[in-house]
Amino acid sequence: MTGDRLEEAFHSADPDVRRQAVHRMSLRPQGTPLTQILSALSDADWRVRREAISLAAQTREKDALIDALLVRVVETENIGLRNAAIEVLGVVAQGNADKFATACQAAGEGMRKFVVEAMGKTRDPRMIDHLELLIQGSDANVAAAAVEALVCIGGARAEGLLKERLSTPHLFLRISILEGLTRLGTRVPWDELRPAVEDAIVRRISAELLGRTGEPQALEFLLELATDASPQTSSAALRAIAELAEEAEAHRSELIDRLSASKESFRHALHEALLHGDTATRQGAAYLAVLCRDENSLEAVLHAIADDVANPETVEALWSWGPALIEPLLMQRRSEPRVWAISLEVAAELSYRHLDRVPAGTRDRIRSLIERDLSDTTDAVRAAAAESLRWWGDPRDCRALVECLSSPSHQVRAAATSALEALAKRVPAAVEEALERADLDGPGGADIAHVLSRLDSDGAVDLLKRGLHSCDPRTRRAVVQALAMADATDMAQLIGYAVADEDLDVQIAAVRTLGQMSTVEANAPLSTALDSPFPPIRAEAALALGRRDASASIPRIRALLQDKEPVVIAAALDALAWLKDAEVAAAVDRALSHADDEVFQAGLRAAHTLPARDAERLVSRGLQHSAWNVRMLAIKLLLDLDTERTRTLLTEALASESDSMVKHAIESGLFGG
């Protein structure tokens, strides 16, 4: 599009034409004049303004743009332009704290808060000095905007300033600070928080902070909030109580006693939250109900577990309930099938764990319920019964469990497989006998192969060989994986045939299995796999040959470095490094200039195998990579090299690292902990 056409489109009456014109401007190599950027930012249509924000962020006249935007933020009546200006300043104005301070002083009353908002959007910690003064000023709107800006910037200093002002007598400001600290995830100690939340209105927005104190004294306030008429307040309080109970381990029993003795209104709120709350609230409520051993809420808790919203702490607390839970669980027989399924499974496992404390009559009842439910019409119940036989199963059950392996339900088959695996350790002969007539061509073929792999017998291997002829590729794949246990020459040949299987996943399994076998017979089919038309096969074959130390394959694997698929190049480089190929160094150089993360990471791994000086220099290039996982790998490899130079490099990287997990990896590697 020519300049004139673009200009015409920029002034079109159709907002979408204007938006496209602004987008095209951002593609012009010569950049866009400031006046045009400002004009686009003040467009009446939000879509055009959004495009203009991206355009402005690319400007070459950054200083002039910042000056112009600061003027517009305080002078314009156009709300769209002001919001756009604030957003652009947030992107481009880092390192200009003094300019903001001047603009703030010059701004009229009522407009200053917009400058402060923009200060926050920059996320520049150098703004904090100015914000500290503004938060103490007399203009409540500006002070509240300064609080919000500090929250945007975050960090220890911003949090410290907010905590210092918690005792402000201005309610509006205090609420802003409390909300800010909540969003920042700050832990305010109980002694500091209590004076700030004496006021009932303030307390209503402080539930999360109260929960984070970890102090049992916070519970009384939270119990009051849990019965609030507003579902938001009540939900927040219940979540906070759950957090308090999790955090305050030393006081947990004291908290549980207090919760168990709480009023009916609290129980009601808990029950309602369990039924109708959002996921986080149900999660918290389920945990509390189990901690309080509230039998009336048990069905709702089991529902939460069935809906997969209960966290591991809740499940753990359920196990800690112990044998006293068994009878209430067995009373859930008439509940929804998913609820009954969980009840049966927990009751079966609890009775097994506490065998000596469970009456024989109860044990017999559970056993007969399992037998009955093993042929239930509901998959969830049938799966629970099968799973329960991990504990209660004996040779009599093997046949019924094998029948479960022909179920079309994945859940039922998985549970039966798990039970048969457990039984294969206790009564292998009975399991093998039951599997003799099993249908490897049915839906459970892969599961049968899985169980057979646990039986260390010739009979099991013969059965598995039959599975290689299955029509179902899932079964053939599982059989190939299972045959890895029989490391023999004739097996290598059989698995070699599977490299020519018509299904890609069977081929991958075959290549991998061959890679694990010690016989040299495996090398020939693996070499043919290097020519596969499928990239994952070529990659797996290279890796397998590398692991097998098949140095004769080096020339062919080197050729894969020219492959167009990153997965293949990465695998070839890994393989060549394992094979100690002399040309690895050159390949590393190319890999560290490759755009694909996986190739780059393979380059780092290969560099790590080079002489120490080269390894330090090349691996450290990973520290500057934009992907956090690549930086993590570089850190791991540098820590492994552990020289004075690598420690210096890591210390320098720590100063500029922004990702918390990567930072932690460096800190714990360098300083322990």
Place this chain on the structure above:
Amino acid sequence: MTLLHAAGPTLDLKEFRLLRDFVNQFCGIYFADDSSYIVERRLRERLRELGIDEFAEYYRYLQYHPRADAELEAAAEVLTTNETYFFREAYQLRAFTEEILPVVRARALARGSKRLDVWSAGCSSGEEVYTIAMLVDATGLFEGWDIRVFGNDISRRVLRKARGATYSSASFRAMIPEYDRYFIDTDEGRQVHPRIRSMCHFGHLNLMNQRRAAIVGRVDVTFCRNVLIYFDDASRRKVLDTIYERLNRGGYLLLGHSESLLQSTTTFEIAQLTTDIVYRRPIPYTELPPRRF
């Protein structure tokens, strides 16, 4: 059962973050670091199905396998939370029938139209879609109108259930008895009446796919309740833009009770109703009726 047992491959924090970000880019759903156990538990089913032993290998599968696209869909399916029930958040539904529907009706009639379009964005197994249709029907305001309630979800499994329209007791935990007349008892559970079903339509749609969302057309009201809470900020913004685009001017957006747009967007305006706060696509000043003094 596996909900209670920790058997199977384990997911370390690095693998979790890689998988989490991958799935997030695809469908917007976001898991905080402290919910890695959910991802681990739910994805184990996929690993087992594919015969894969480690999550690192599963990540590679999603990156490079020829069937990666289909697998990503399957992963998103197991990772999404599909828990819902009829007449959820009744106070909001009251606002919908008593305050929103009359306004929407008047606006449609002013346009000379007798058509009502409602979108349930992220409808899961369909309870909300049918609830909306029942509520519209029960008002009696739309006799002889063309009523279309469209529900979408990223999970094909829940859409199958939605189309079947047959539900067990868990879906009726907040049921309002006066609406019992819209259900027929069957051996499999309670089935929604064919008249209500005929108003309801379903589609497989990823809310992150803005172009494909054009299928929805223009709607008068969008329900997007307890969906955005599972998204990160950037994805939430993207979905809200899509919803905005799909709404008629003056159309309403209803979020779940724990959700608000305070931190997300300023494009919508707030509409304060008697029993609830909802959001609205602004009507340009030029289209507003003249002010009366």
